Amino acid sequence: NAGVMQNPRHLVRRRGQEARLRCSPMKGHSHVYWYRQLPEEGLKFMVYLQKENIIDESGMPKERFSAEFPKEGPSILRIQQVVRGDSAAYFCASSAGTGVSPLHFGNGTRLTVT
Amino acid sequence: AQTVTQSQPEMSVQEAETVTLSCTYDTSESDYYLFWYKQPPSRQMILVIRQEAYKQQNATENRFSVNFQKAAKSFSLKISDSQLGDAAMYFCASDTSGGSNYKLTFGKGTLLTVNP
Numbered sequence: 001n002a003g004v005m006q007n008p009r010h011l012v013r014r015r016g017q018e019a020r021l022r023c024s025p026m027k028g029h030s031h032v033y034w035y036r037q038l039p040e041e042g043l044k045f046m047v048y049l050q051k052e053n054i055i056d057e058s059g060m061p062k063e064r065f066s067a068e069f070p071k072e073g074p075s076i077l078r079i080q081q082v083v084r085g086d087s088a089a090y091f092c093a094s095s096a097g098t099g100v101s102p103l104h105f106g107n108g109t110r111l112t113v114t
Numbered sequence: 115a116q117t118v119t120q121s122q123p124e125m126s127v128q129e130a131e132t133v134t135l136s137c138t139y140d141t142s143e144s145d146y147y148l149f150w151y152k153q154p155p156s157r158q159m160i161l162v163i164r165q166e167a168y169k170q171q172n173a174t175e176n177r178f179s180v181n182f183q184k185a186a187k188s189f190s191l192k193i194s195d196s197q198l199g200d201a202a203m204y205f206c207a208s209d210t211s212g213g214s215n216y217k218l219t220f221g222k223g224t225l226l227t228v229n230p
């Protein structure tokens with residue numbers, strides 16, 4: 001029973017390039033969440049998606065960041081024109097619903113911008 | 115903005131002994147959950163224990179228990195009979211989505227070392 005799968009595990013991009021981070025939720029989970037962990041910090045909420053819908057994007061930077069969770073396939077967090085400040089670990093979590101269902105996190109993608 | 119404060123950047127404990135990690139939080143929500151997550155070197159975030167704020171009874175999961183003081187907004191984690199596998203970064207978190215449990219605010223973490 002696979003957990004939340006994120007890939008790649010490590011991603012290196014040069015300034016100005018695009019970064020695409022992928023997340024496959026646990027089987028049976030239709031709710032996906034993205035969090036970002038800056039060095040020496042705790043995780044910070046970015047966005048909550050259900051299939052084909054963004055439910056809450058209050059933690060997403062206004063520019064260059066976007067997220068989707070299509071009907072088929074993994075959720076994608078896309079960062080355009082990356083800058084050094086985007087270097088962080090990006091975590092995806094999934095759940096069967098909200099409320100009592102706990103979040104199950106993946107192992108994260110560590111993005112390094114050179 | 116809601117905040118979660120972990121005042122101990124690092125803690126150490128001898129194997130088989132007990133250690134308590136501190137956490138305080140600030141919330142305006144009336145209904146919320148509190149969590150402790152463990153992050154080993156593998157980087158995966160693993161849920162250790164959670165507490166519903168309206169429940170007065172402290173949550174317990176095997177060797178892990180919490181001391182929840184709602185009025186003081188304190189939520190400490192006690193690890194009994196510490197094992198080498200408990201070594202990790204521990205994060206305290208509060209739910210800021212009004213009980214929906216998806217928008218968590220995390221503290222900066224406490225790095226726990228377990229000495230053999």
